[in-house]
Amino acid sequence: MTTTSRDALxxxxxxxxxxxxxxxxxxxxxLNTHTKMFCGCPTAFGAAPNxxxxxxxxxxxxxxxxVNEKAVESAIRIGLALGCSIAPWSRFARKNYFxxxxxxxxxxxxxxxxxxFDGALxxxxxxxxxxxxxxxxxxxxxxxxxxxxxxxLGGATGRIHGADYSLIDYNRAGVPLIEIxxxxxxxxxxxxxxxxxxxxxxxxxxxVALGVSDAHxxxxxxxxxxxxxxxxRGRSEFGTRxxxxxxxxxxxxERAVRFEIQRQAAVLSSGGTIVQETRHFHxxxxxxxxxxxxxxxxxxxxxxxxxLTPVAPDEAWVEALRAxxxxxxxxxxxxxxxxxxxxxxxxxxxxxxxxxxLVEQTVALGSDPADARKWWTGxxxxxxxxxxxxxxxxxxxxxxxxxIIVLTSEGALNxxxxxxxxxxxxxxxxxxxxxxxxxxxxxxSDDGALMExxxxxxxxxxDIADKIRDGKxxxxxxxxxxxxxATSGKADAARVRELILERVTGV
Amino acid sequence: xxxxHRDDIAHLARLSRLQLTDAERDHxxxxxxxxxxxxxRVAEVAADDVPPTTxxxxxxxxxxPDVVVPCLPRGDVLSGAPAAExxxxxxxxxxxxxxx
Numbered sequence: 001m002t003t004t005s006r007d008a009l010x011x012x013x014x015x016x017x018x019x020x021x022x023x024x025x026x027x028x029x030x031l032n033t034h035t036k037m038f039c040g041c042p043t044a045f046g047a048a049p050n051x052x053x054x055x056x057x058x059x060x061x062x063x064x065x066x067v068n069e070k071a072v073e074s075a076i077r078i079g080l081a082l083g084c085s086i087a088p089w090s091r092f093a094r095k096n097y098f099x100x101x102x103x104x105x106x107x108x109x110x111x112x113x114x115x116x117f118d119g120a121l122x123x124x125x126x127x128x129x130x131x132x133x134x135x136x137x138x139x140x141x142x143x144x145x146x147x148x149x150x151x152x153l154g155g156a157t158g159r160i161h162g163a164d165y166s167l168i169d170y171n172r173a174g175v176p177l178i179e180i181x182x183x184x185x186x187x188x189x190x191x192x193x194x195x196x197x198x199x200x201x202x203x204x205x206x207x208v209a210l211g212v213s214d215a216h217x218x219x220x221x222x223x224x225x226x227x228x229x230x231x232x233r234g235r236s237e238f239g240t241r242x243x244x245x246x247x248x249x250x251x252x253x254e255r256a257v258r259f260e261i262q263r264q265a266a267v268l269s270s271g272g273t274i275v276q277e278t279r280h281f282h283x284x285x286x287x288x289x290x291x292x293x294x295x296x297x298x299x300x301x302x303x304x305x306x307x308l309t310p311v312a313p314d315e316a317w318v319e320a321l322r323a324x325x326x327x328x329x330x331x332x333x334x335x336x337x338x339x340x341x342x343x344x345x346x347x348x349x350x351x352x353x354x355x356x357x358l359v360e361q362t363v364a365l366g367s368d369p370a371d372a373r374k375w376w377t378g379x380x381x382x383x384x385x386x387x388x389x390x391x392x393x394x395x396x397x398x399x400x401x402x403x404i405i406v407l408t409s410e411g412a413l414n415x416x417x418x419x420x421x422x423x424x425x426x427x428x429x430x431x432x433x434x435x436x437x438x439x440x441x442x443x444x445s446d447d448g449a450l451m452e453x454x455x456x457x458x459x460x461x462x463d464i465a466d467k468i469r470d471g472k473x474x475x476x477x478x479x480x481x482x483x484x485x486a487t488s489g490k491a492d493a494a495r496v497r498e499l500i501l502e503r504v505t506g507v
Numbered sequence: 508x509x510x511x512h513r514d515d516i517a518h519l520a521r522l523s524r525l526q527l528t529d530a531e532r533d534h535x536x537x538x539x540x541x542x543x544x545x546x547x548r549v550a551e552v553a554a555d556d557v558p559p560t561t562x563x564x565x566x567x568x569x570x571x572p573d574v575v576v577p578c579l580p581r582g583d584v585l586s587g588a589p590a591a592e593x594x595x596x597x598x599x600x601x602x603x604x605x606x607x
Binding site: 033042053067100312 | 578601
């Protein structure tokens, strides 16, 4: 068994100096509908094996599939968001193949009549010369169903090769999938791997914004197959392509494309030919190894599915769905960046922190963007890193953060106390006001109490008052520090400074 | 309609993972010829003004709401399996063709 490719590789620089890569990306998105594509079985992830199946998804004789209306709706919304035309009339087809992951012995898919076709997705790629906009053409988006999950057992490892037998859980069989296929992508050769990554990243953002899938690549609810071929510089006809599967993270997409460019370039340069085949990506070393020889489309013996009626969405429905589309993530980022006056770098760290939507929601509640950004990408992001969790899943809401910002700007909290409030909210002690009350965190705003602490501090360090009178105002810092300590950090430092100067200079 | 070549039969047999002797190939080839001829006769009837259809009745958009209904009990599910292990269907190792 091979886990690692033994293929010769050409350096990436040499490969792109000689060949033009052509990519085609196929992304499968598992929809988050409650039920399967053609039956009412639930789709929940992680259920006990074979507990979410029925005669339809088991392919038992006489079972009659019926299309999930919500899945069609999601398919149309994805198509519209990708700028596709929506087919006024489209059908399902049977894709016949011999493999036990589908108990019916065929997968219900769409072939020559996809629900959505001919669109485009704009992406931004980071290059050495700064960000560059690229439009990726979308060939089609079609509806189909997921397959069952096969575990290969008895071999040396859990992988396909060397297995003695296989066990199958059909819970996933029939879960709605949308397959989104790009047109051939031909870009500046050096950018190809980054373009593949940027496309998948942008598509994922769009899917999440649409709310049609959780699009978790590590859980398989979004999967990428990367087709790649090379043509010698100056030639126009495409070379033979390979299809790399098992690409389970956004970073892997980039690595897989890069590896195939290097491998195919080495084969072609030494006079060899590329075999049209499926290749498996290996996460450990970023290589791909040969899988099965790809069947020709005609070998799938596609034919229209006689058990399902055509899907013919009327224009009114399509337009109603168009009205539900969210702002495109790309445009939204550009708009927010401009509105908030952020640098490219600040914007990127906001996105990297996974906090863009949260900050936006906090701002919508009235907070200043700078304040909202400060808390979400500062203290809260720090805690999320510590806990290894996404900011979005921490138990603190934009409303909580907005309230903390209000309390801070009113002078009821200072930054140190605000951090303790965040800690309390995250610990489940209630909303900000409850945490302030229960932990006694309010800023000491009683001037009398502050003045008492100031007098104590001045008495303890008698030379400070003289220094201040001599014009060394910064000497007051020592007294501010002493007062903050005496009040357990619950004083407003600016107010304390004012009071010190008042007391010492008598102004 | 061109006659089926023996290679076509062999190819179809491979797609269906059927191992056929030469005699069986000829036998099924003859049967397939008959089926194809029957389909060809139907095709003769289809005039240009008759659109192709996969349904007897022109109906579209038969859908169901996205509402969960009860599944089969697992005992029933696996009762039809030739073999089962760990609550899953057990099948022979599959991937000879993937190791080509």
